[in-house]
Amino acid sequence: MVIGFLSVPAGASDPVGIYALIDRVVFEPDATHPAAIQIWGVFALSDGRRGDNYRSAEGGYLYYAIDRSNEAACRAEWSDLRAVAGTGHPIGFGARYSSTGRVRRPSEAPAKPDRYPLGVGLVRMLDRHLGPQVHQELRRAAGRGGSDRR
Numbered sequence: 306m307v308i309g310f311l312s313v314p315a316g317a318s319d320p321v322g323i324y325a326l327i328d329r330v331v332f333e334p335d336a337t338h339p340a341a342i343q344i345w346g347v348f349a350l351s352d353g354r355r356g357d358n359y360r361s362a363e364g365g366y367l368y369y370a371i372d373r374s375n376e377a378a379c380r381a382e383w384s385d386l387r388a389v390a391g392t393g394h395p396i397g398f399g400a401r402y403s404s405t406g407r408v409r410r411p412s413e414a415p416a417k418p419d420r421y422p423l424g425v426g427l428v429r430m431l432d433r434h435l436g437p438q439v440h441q442e443l444r445r446a447a448g449r450g451g452s453d454r455r
Contacts, residue, residue, distance in 0.1 A: 320425050322399025323367070324349045324359065326443045327390045330383065333415075341370050341418050342383050346390075347446040349439050350405045359439060362446035365408045369421040378423055385427045395440045400424025 327346040332339035349362040371379045382398060389396055399405050399422035406419030 320401050321397035321428060322351045322401050322403060322405045322422055322424055324362075324395060324397045324439045324443060326393065326395050326447055327386060329390045330387045332383070332387075336387075339371070339380065339383060341368065341415075342386070342421070343368050343415060344386060345411075347443050348408050349442055350408065351399075351401045353402060353405075359442075362439075362442040363408050364446055365410050365413075367406055368409055368415050368418045369406060370418040372421045372423055375423055379421050382421075382423070382427055389427075394429070395443055397428040398422070398424065398426070 325344070325346050325348045327344055329345045331343040331345070333341040333343070344367040346366075347362050347364045348367060349359040352358045352360055386396075386398070401424075403422050403424060404419065405422050409415075
């Protein structure tokens with residue numbers, strides 16, 4: 306069951322740091338007490354500047370370590386990410402003006418995870434403002450074989 310989704314009204318600037326179509330998640334060392342997560346799919350990351358600017362969508366995976374300052378929130382979001390994986394529903398998470406980490410190539414071995422970007426929680430892709438444009442970009446990148454579909 307997916308909990309914790311928010312609907313964030315679109316204003317002058319989008320607060321979301323990462324938009325994603327998630328194929329799968331991998332917990333490390335396991336799903337019971339995860340300390341790190343691999344999130345596989347296609348991603349459009351904020352460029353961190355004022356306004357509604359996102360980098361071009363790209364496939365691969367995000368690799369994060371738990372934020373030790375709020376492990377419970379991380380694990381709750383990670384559970385929601387697992388629940389949405391493979392559904393084809395685009396979501397957003399993280400915060401626009403915080404570090405989002407980087408998209409790693411499918412062939413890149415997991416090493417040195419970025420810190421998980423707690424932000425606005427998980428949000429549904431909106432059907433207004435930037436939503437349709439970002440969703441189309443994510444789907445286009447997914448169609449190019451942008452993520453590992455093993």
